[in-house]
Amino acid sequence: MEPLVSKTEFRNAMARVCAPVNVITTNGPAGRGGFTATAMCSVTDEPPTLLVCMNRNSTQCGLFIDNRRFCVNVLSHDHRDLAGHFAGATQDMAARYAATDWVEMQSGSFAVKDAIVSLDCELAEARLLGTHHILIGRVVGIRSRSDGNALLYFDRNYVHVPTQLGSFGG
Template sequence: MIEATDFRNAMSLLTTAVNVITTAGEAGLHGFTASAVCSVTDTPPTLLVCMNQSSRSHAHFVDNQVLAVNVLSTQHEQLSNAFASSKYSSAERFQLGEWEHLETGSPILQDALVSFDCEIQDIQQVGTHSVFLCRVLAVKQSEQEESLVYFNRAYHQVGQLEHA
């Protein structure tokens, strides 16, 4: 049997994009930082987003049934940390960026690398997490060219830097 610590250590070596996942609706405005996001299919466009069931905003995502995946650029490290920290309220977190809305009303970070506006189609409970299967309703891409990624428990940059 694989120990949870061994699994987490191994997973720290899987390079992942850093995302801020947001929701808005009758259950309120909430968000969290996630690396567990991936494409499921392009027909229909569908993403998978994993969220810890013990998260303080978990019920809000379940109740709102919508979310946005905001893929962060290199300048968003502070924003990522704020959405991952329990010391900030939801209101304080959203003061750190410039936000807009597309189809669902979930907050879209204006200068995210790319944002996917989604409605949650299905929720599966797997161990400590909920797996949201999300139908993509709208996409907004920016001019950013550098992605913020997480590898070996640290932030890194992937992409092309413009040379002056």
């Protein structure tokens, strides 16, 4: 049976969906790792849970699954170069981590010091579906700042949309 939607059609459609740019980090017995992702979303607030999708062909998949922890760092528009480093422009993990300042979270994973928000997670479940692992994380800690504009990815380009600061009472 022919697929109703081709891979190319689907990719082109998803390119038209605006998403925040995140650096996902891990640190633990299996080592330190990190990658850039836009495929991240909340799952439930009771208990606080989110998911991140990671390409199964990534050499880091085993690292994230073995460490059983990760941190989602939502980047600001000032982090465009950092997003590039973690997207693979820099292969050396030490060089990726040298590109910014970090704070160690409760789980042992690292948070970008000036990220819009960092969500520290324990891996609750990992599922393989097609080309990606779906990492489901229970949020065990949060760091956030009250200013800054998120770095977004739309139409295969980084963009940012200025926001009205102070609009949320958190």
